[in-house]
Amino acid sequence: MLILNCPYCGVDAEETELAAGGEAHLKRYGPGSSDDEFHDYLFMRENPKGVHFERWRHVNGCGKWFHAARCTQTLEVFGTYSAQTTEPPQKIKDAITTKRPGWSWRELS
């Protein structure tokens, strides 16, 4: 059972209160982009064994979207953070580095 702390209402919400929103920090390629960029944006997703960044929504709660950094292998949660950001805050990255030295995810590390 996954338990995530919602950064908006401060509740430690368990998985059944949340809705998964897929991979975090996607860059949208819309009109004017190349077919390859649009294809990658639409279809190409990370499926790591280890550190992963996801979007979650506190659907049975405050209703807000937020980001979570967790390990897909151990279900360990490194932290949750605001949805109003295009990359994880340094605090989250530091927390991951402490636990998983040498981690990388897409262009992040």
Next chain:
Amino acid sequence: MSEPISALNHTSYEGIAKVEECGLQGMITLRGDLSDKVLAKAVKDATGQKVPGQREVLVSGDTGVCWMSTDELLILVPYAEVGAKLAAMTNALSGIHALAVNVSDARAVFRITGPCAREVLGKVAPVDLSSEAFQPGQIRRSRLAQVAGAFWMDDAETFRVVCFRSAADYVFKLLKAAAQSGSEVGVY
């Protein structure tokens, strides 16, 4: 004009705790910037309360205000006054980016009373309801088995539960089953 009737018209059940439908409750959903002074004044004028902090409720009887999310409040007013309060609020909020809507008839309210009230709700919601974690003055939006619901405590043995009116029958049956006589667990 026909007479408004609440979802279950005060149906009640008494087991390890008393579960009753509270009847009509005026409710206004208010969305906007909660740090805005104009909004704070509108809340004060409608309920006499300040803007609550995170997960805080300031309710006495059928008047009060509940924190629903970072940009949403639930204003409770007596059912008969909801039209006038909403008009005053809409007028007060006209200059800022905020929205107030009357949702009274979209909701149902229940009251759970008794020493085992924590247990009854604890059976149906994925929430730590121990007295260390949950106290009067706090609100929790969560789920009640399969439907969304919110609840707070009026005092140490009384919960008030809000759900959608369309799910009122489900929620009542659910709470009734959770409050069956002899079903004490003894956790809280």
